[in-house]
Amino acid sequence: MPKRFTPDEYAAGVLSGNRVLLSRAITLAESTLPSDQALAHAVMEQVLPHAGKSIRIGITGVPGVGKSTFIEAFGNYLLEQHGKKLAVLAIDPTSQRTGGSILGDKTRMETLSANPGAYIRPSPAGKTLGGVARSTRESILLCEAAGFDVIFVETVGVGQSETAVHEMVDFFLLLMLAGAGDELQGIKKGIMEMADAIAITKADGANLHAATSAQAEYQGALHLFPLGASKWSPKVTVCSAYEKTGLAPIWDAVTEYVTLTQQNGYFLQRRQEQNLHWLRHSIRQQLEERFYQHPAVKVQWETVSGQVTQGQKSPFAAAAELFDLLS
Amino acid sequence: MPKRFTPDEYAAGVLSGNRVLLSRAITLAESTLPSDQALAHAVMEQVLPHAGKSIRIGITGVPGVGKSTFIEAFGNYLLEQHGKKLAVLAIDPTSQRTGGSILGDKTRMETLSANPGAYIRPSPAGKTLGGVARSTRESILLCEAAGFDVIFVETVGVGQSETAVHEMVDFFLLLMLAGAGDELQGIKKGIMEMADAIAITKADGANLHAATSAQAEYQGALHLFPLGASKWSPKVTVCSAYEKTGLAPIWDAVTEYVTLTQQNGYFLQRRQEQNLHWLRHSIRQQLEERFYQHPAVKVQWETVSGQVTQGQKSPFAAAAELFDLLS
Numbered sequence: 001m002p003k004r005f006t007p008d009e010y011a012a013g014v015l016s017g018n019r020v021l022l023s024r025a026i027t028l029a030e031s032t033l034p035s036d037q038a039l040a041h042a043v044m045e046q047v048l049p050h051a052g053k054s055i056r057i058g059i060t061g062v063p064g065v066g067k068s069t070f071i072e073a074f075g076n077y078l079l080e081q082h083g084k085k086l087a088v089l090a091i092d093p094t095s096q097r098t099g100g101s102i103l104g105d106k107t108r109m110e111t112l113s114a115n116p117g118a119y120i121r122p123s124p125a126g127k128t129l130g131g132v133a134r135s136t137r138e139s140i141l142l143c144e145a146a147g148f149d150v151i152f153v154e155t156v157g158v159g160q161s162e163t164a165v166h167e168m169v170d171f172f173l174l175l176m177l178a179g180a181g182d183e184l185q186g187i188k189k190g191i192m193e194m195a196d197a198i199a200i201t202k203a204d205g206a207n208l209h210a211a212t213s214a215q216a217e218y219q220g221a222l223h224l225f226p227l228g229a230s231k232w233s234p235k236v237t238v239c240s241a242y243e244k245t246g247l248a249p250i251w252d253a254v255t256e257y258v259t260l261t262q263q264n265g266y267f268l269q270r271r272q273e274q275n276l277h278w279l280r281h282s283i284r285q286q287l288e289e290r291f292y293q294h295p296a297v298k299v300q301w302e303t304v305s306g307q308v309t310q311g312q313k314s315p316f317a318a319a320a321e322l323f324d325l326l327s
Numbered sequence: 328m329p330k331r332f333t334p335d336e337y338a339a340g341v342l343s344g345n346r347v348l349l350s351r352a353i354t355l356a357e358s359t360l361p362s363d364q365a366l367a368h369a370v371m372e373q374v375l376p377h378a379g380k381s382i383r384i385g386i387t388g389v390p391g392v393g394k395s396t397f398i399e400a401f402g403n404y405l406l407e408q409h410g411k412k413l414a415v416l417a418i419d420p421t422s423q424r425t426g427g428s429i430l431g432d433k434t435r436m437e438t439l440s441a442n443p444g445a446y447i448r449p450s451p452a453g454k455t456l457g458g459v460a461r462s463t464r465e466s467i468l469l470c471e472a473a474g475f476d477v478i479f480v481e482t483v484g485v486g487q488s489e490t491a492v493h494e495m496v497d498f499f500l501l502l503m504l505a506g507a508g509d510e511l512q513g514i515k516k517g518i519m520e521m522a523d524a525i526a527i528t529k530a531d532g533a534n535l536h537a538a539t540s541a542q543a544e545y546q547g548a549l550h551l552f553p554l555g556a557s558k559w560s561p562k563v564t565v566c567s568a569y570e571k572t573g574l575a576p577i578w579d580a581v582t583e584y585v586t587l588t589q590q591n592g593y594f595l596q597r598r599q600e601q602n603l604h605w606l607r608h609s610i611r612q613q614l615e616e617r618f619y620q621h622p623a624v625k626v627q628w629e630t631v632s633g634q635v636t637q638g639q640k641s642p643f644a645a646a647a648e649l650f651d652l653l654s
Contacts, residue, residue: 041644052638134643141641189555190520221548228516271638278642279635286650287614308606311379311598314468315605316461317368323613 004028007039011046014146019119022146026121029138044138047145052271054087054144055258058165060155060191061175066201066241070175071152072109073241074250078150079117082251087119087143088112089136090154091161119148133164137278140168166194167277170267171254174198176218178210193225196234197253203238203246211238230266232257296325331355334366338373341473346446349473353448356465371465374472379598381414381471382585385492387482387518388502393528393568397502398479399439400568401577405477406444409578414446414470415439417481418459418488446475460491464605467495493521494604497594498581501525503545505537520552523561524580530565530573538565557593559584623652 005013005021010028013021025047028040061067071088078084088109113120121143123136140151153169155161166172174195192198198218203211219236227233235253239246261267291297304322307313332340332348337355340348352374355367388394398415405411415436440447448470450463467478480496482488493499501522519525525545530538546563554560562580566573588594618624631649634640 037643037647041641041647044641044644048638048641138641138643189553190517192552193517193520217547217551220544221551224544224548225519226516272636275635275638275642276632279632279645282643282646283618283649284611284615286646287618288611291610291614305603305606308602309599311375311602314368314371314375314465315602316465316609317371318606319609319613320364320368322610 004036004039007042007046010039010043011145014043014047014142015050017147019146022119022142023121025142026135026139029142030123030135040138044141047142051141051144054140054149054151055171055254056140056151056153056169057254058153058155058162058169058172059175060162060165060173061201063156065175065177067154067156067175068108069241070199070201070239071154072112073244074239074247075109075112075118075152076115077244077247078251079112079115081248083117084150085117085148086112086150086152087146087148088121088152088154089139089143090120090122091132091136091156091165119143119146132161133168133278133281136165137168162188162191162194167274170261170270171196171257173250173254175201176214177201178203178207178214196230196232196257197250198222198234198236199246199250200236200238202240202242204240204243208238214238230257230261230270231264232260291326294326297322300325331363331366334369334373337366337370338472341370341374341469342377344474346473349446349469350448352469353462353466356469357450357462367465371468374469378468378471381467381476381478382498382581383467383478383480383496384581385480385482385489385496385499386502387489387492387500388528390483392502392504394481394483394502395435396568397526397528397566398481399436400571401566401574402436402439402445402479403442404571404574405578406439406442408575410444411477412444412475413439413477413479414473414475415448415479415481416463416466416470417447417449418463418483418492446470446473459488460495460605460608463492464495489515489518489521494601494608497588497597498523498584500577500581502528503541504528505530505534505541523557523559523584524577525549525561525563526573526577527563527565529567529569531567531570535565541565557584557588557597558591559587618653621653624649627652 005024010021010025014025025040025043028036028043031037031040059067059071061070075086075088078086109120112118121139123132123139136153140153143151151169153165155165172194174191174197176198178200200211200214200218215236215238222234222236235249237246237249237253239250258267261270292301300322304313304318308315308318332351337348337352341352352367352370355363355370358364358367386394386398388397402413402415405413436447439445448466450459450466463480467480470478478496480492482492499521501518501524503525505527527538527541527545542563542565549561549563562576564573564576564580566577585594588597619628627649631640631645635642635645
């Protein structure tokens with residue numbers, strides 16, 4: 001582990017946009033050591049007043065959809081055409097041990113990572129969803145304090161992280177392939193209804209026609225579904241990262257969404273609800289950890305949960321029984 | 328409050344199909360008195376081995392969709408054409424005080440409630456979702472032990488009960504009106520993806536054409552969405568409670584679903600997961616109640632949660648701070 005700085009040093013480094021200190025602060029937020037967590041809390045306290053000014057975009061899609069090339073093309077578009085500063089936080093479920101194998105392949109997002117306006121950070125998925133949630137959320141805030149005005153949070157679209165990511169971003173973009181066949185089955189049920197926009201990728205060459213039909217089908221389908229509290233009607237677009245086409249309509253959808261929700265108050269309300277969500281989530285997680293790790297519960301858990309699973313004992317009676325063990 | 332019986336008396340009464348004792352046992356399960364809960368647990372223990380043999384169907388739809396007339400028509404169809412014994416548990420969010428105003432209107436499900444093969448029980452929504460969940464789940468088991476082989480759990484489709492009900496039924500039926508317009512907006516986002524079948528109601532007279540087009544649109548839309556773990560592809564049907572048409576296709580969908588999921592193992596697996604879900608849910612609820620009701624937390628909650636909501640304090644630091652108050 002590298003040496004630790006003082007909270008003031010981390011905060012000053014992050015606020016001045018120093019990439020090394022930003023990365024170190026994120027590493028601190030990812031650490032599970034209690035002393036690191038206390039230090040991270042002190043750093044967060046100082047940077048929080050300077051965070052919150054970015055547009056946070058969740059990007060998900062199954063493997064094969066072309067997520068990396070899309071993010072590279074869309075990221076370069078935002079940097080070059082709109083002068084944005086972009087941070088990409090990539091949650092990699094496979095990198096629990098290596099701490100970042102998602103970017104181990106040097107060819108991944110090569111031009112984007114070479115751009116001084118972009119910062120790319122892989123996040124190991126960690127052992128618990130709560131761990132990902134905490135460190136990713138704090139990474140977003142740290143990147144914002146470092147001056148990034150667009151943040152991508154990338155997930156794989158097949159795991160459990162999407163719901164968590166949905167609770168920490170302003171806009172949720174789902175990447176899909178044309179041809180609603182088997183590849184669709186990889187997407188977790190419920191993700192579609194979270195999407196603020198669907199972008200059909202690889203809409204080029206021989207694939208263009210299929211992509212435009214898919215666009216019409218999905219747009220029709222999404223219109224049948226109820227609007228959420230944002231009052232935003234999800235958009236479906238087609239794009240090609242290879243030909244660098246269809247990127248502007250995606251950014252248009254994001255900015256239209258932000259304008260709409262800032263006007264109707266949903267943007268701020270949502271962020272405040274998300275803050276409260278993570279407070280309650282964090283409390284819940286700690287309560288459950290204490291309960292399930294309690295020695296008396298650990299001894300009885302297998303028997304009791306087995307009886308409940310098999311329908312031999314009512315879940316509510318079993319819960320009461322386990323609580324009796326604690327007192 | 329009526330007098331209490333012994334657990335043996337309740338259990339014997341329920342198992343013999345005695346409606347008065349069944350109703351009394353449900354009332355007991357609904358009670359929040361600790362002594363009643365202990366008694367209810369003892370009763371549940373005895374009836375559990377005799378429960379589980381019904382098909383549990385959740386039925387939801389916004390007000391105006393014709394839920395009561397549909398349930399009456401579909402219920403009578405099951406009794407008359409298939410010789411089923413049907414219990415209807417209606418969760419009424421408006422009846423917290425009256426304990427059952429949903430059926431206060433005597434004309435509601437008049438012919439069904441007069442049928443000796445049917446048992447209709449309104450459930451007051453209660454103060455907490457957990458309360459509804461517990462009493463409704465135990466009511467399902469009590470009705471099964473009393474010999475009912477089809478159970479409807481009816482909710483209004485605009486509240487928070489649907490997700491809970493989805494976690495306690497085998498099959499989830501969404502009732503909708505033709506004309507995917509404003510009335511759709513009343514449905515909570517996410518409910519559509521839970522549906523195993525959508526029935527377009529009031530498909531009669533001048534409305535028939537609109538209903539069949541809506542059927543085609545929804546069927547097309549649902550095909551674009553990923554299958555769940557059940558591997559069941561949701562069906563869309565049209566029906567008229569008034570003309571008593573389109574009821575057989577709904578029951579066909581239910582029986583096809585049951586056959587499919589019993590063959591692929593999902594039916595049993597799901598029930599076991601639901602059992603475990605309610606154990607964990609019940610534990611979570613009690614943990615949270617203890618935490619949020621703790622005097623030290625109650626004193627600080629408004630300040631701390633306010634700071635978090637406004638983005639002045641990190642949710643994770645705030646949670647740690649609240650836990651420090653407990654020790």
